[in-house]
Amino acid sequence: MKPSNTLDALPPINRGMVERLDKDAFRKTIEVLAAKVAPQRTGSILRAAPLQSCILDLPRVPSAARAPDGDRLVLLRVQQEDDLPRQAKDFLDEEKLSLVVHKLELTYDYWTANDIISSVLPEELVEEAPSGFAAVGHIAHLNLRDQYLPYKHTIGQIILDKVRGIKTVVNKLDVIQNKFRVFDMELIAGEPDYIVEHHETECTFLFDFTKVYWNSRLHSEHGRIIELFKPEDIIADVFAGVGPFAIPAGRKGCGVFANDLNPESFKYLKLNVTKNNVDELVRPSCEDGKDFIRAIITRALDCPMPPAAPPMSKTQKRKALQQTKHSQSCGQSRGSSSPSAPTRTRVTQFVMNLPDTAILFLGAFRGLLSPVNVGGRDLSGLYAEMPMVHCYCFTRELEPEKAAADIRQRVEHELGHSLGDEVSYYHVRSVAPSKEMYCISFRLPREVAFEA
Incomplete structure (x- = not known):
């Protein structure tokens, strides 16, 4: 039987803190009963079965405290002796332990960001209060709805105070409306420092968050696609951004042509x-996506990727990296795989992460491998197996079957040809009500690529 009463450890209600967050207003004293014990007996009393339902279990509050005379206090989750279960009372009597009142002093530092936010917002806004954000390096990025904008600076300050490592809090101002997928943002708390060093998939990414596109919610999707790649692959990343697909693929051993139209x-x-x-394996470019697609087959033929390295353990990779750094420091050129191994000239995978419009770029695959597009060369033998295409898109269809049908119809329309059997649809995330993000992966139809 558990104690009948419950301690109220919620923060004081301070609704309407719009312009200024008064941290001193968040103080609370909670009186609890405590069993006074000798220091050497503290552990055994805390583990005693008759007390297990009564031991204080508030988050981030120790179950034992020091008494003024040097003894220990085993804190209980009741405020009156009558609230103790009979077995707990009998145990305390048998052990000749006295009960005293102990005061817990809770301050602003104790409560979580969600606790404080819920206590300052008007009651009608609490239920759907913003409880999450995207962390990009030291930046917390929120997307506040209109009804929460009057409280944006207070919300920002709370997140700044409560989340370790966050130094800058920004709020998205509008939908992405430019060709570079960069949205306007406003500083709502902290330092105006937007140069981010972000870590993902064992890689480090440096960028200006105000000038490039980055979505931390896609980290699982980045990892999923990287898992599909083989070290011997050549990847054409059409909308590469700052490299969330390209650089991990290069680290895996893939050759990567990585392109983005945004100069930043x-x-x-x-x-x-x-x-x-990964300088030797990842080759950046800055051009239109359709031009990149049309040029990449010839580029891979004329400037082959180095041979695929044999699989290595983590220890071997670490030693190879150390050797590379040593060679660079000594002014030596980088080594690569065995010179007897063949260089790589065949693009095996395309990644198209521009969900708003990527499908509209698929027309560039028509005639991609035709002699007219590759300087008169016959590539039918080299491309006996066609590349895979991983194309991101949005759909308004909420049911998976209808979403797949909608996406397939749009893809086939742009390709001018039906897809084969090797097609899969992966639901990435829900972006907004009636807006779902998917990745369609398909084998490029041979008839499309060799279209005259």
């Missing part, structure tokens, strides 16, 4: 390629 993304992509020691 291109700048940081190049920097991140060097920062992650």
Whole structure:
């Protein structure tokens, strides 16, 4: 039987803190009963079965405290002796333990961000109060709805105070309306420092969050696609951004042609390629996506990727990286795989992470491998197996079957040909009500690629 009463450890209600967060207003004293014990007996009393339903279990509050005379206090989750279960009372009597009143002093620092936010917002806004945000390096990025905008600075300050590592809190101002997928934002708390160093998939990414596109909610999706790649693959990343697909793929051993139209993304992509020691395997470019698709087959033929390295353990990879750094410091050129191994010239995977419009770029695959597009060369033998295409998109269809049908119809319309059997649909996330993000992965139809 558990104690009948429950301690009220919620923060004081301070609704309407719009302009200024008064941290001193968040103080609360809770009186609880405590069993006074000798220091050496504290552990055994805390573990005693008759007391298990009564031991204080408030988050981040120890179950034992020091008494003024040096003894220990085993804190109980009741305020009156009558609230103790009979077996607990009998145990305390048998052990000749006296009960005293202990005061718990809770302050602003004790409660979580969600606790404080719920206590300052008007009651009608509490139920759907913003409880999450995207963390990008030291930046917390919120997307507040209109009804919460009057409280944006208070919400921002609470997050700044409560979340370790956050130094800057911003709020998205509008939907993405430019060709570079960059949204306007406003500073609502902290430092105006937007140069981020973000860590994902064992890689480091540096970028200006105000000038490039980055979505931390896609980290699982980045990892999912990377798992599909084989080290011997050549990847064509059409909308590479600052490299969340390209750089981990390079670290895996893949050859990667990574492209982005945004000059700022291109700048940081190049920097991140060097920062992650994949210069030899990841080749950045800055051009229109359709032009990139049309040119990439010839580019891979004329400038082959180095041979695929044999699989290595983590220890071997670490030693190879150390050897590479040593060679660079000594002014030596980088080594690569065995010179007897063949270079790589066949693009095996395309990644198209521009969900708003990527499907509209699929027309560029028509005639991609035709002699007219590749300088008169016959690539039918080299491309006996066609590349896979991983294309991101949005759909308004909420049911998976209808979403797949909608996406397939749009893809086939742009390709001018039906897809084969090797097609899959992966639901990435719900972006908004009636807006779902998917990735369709399909084998490029041979008839499309060799279209005259």
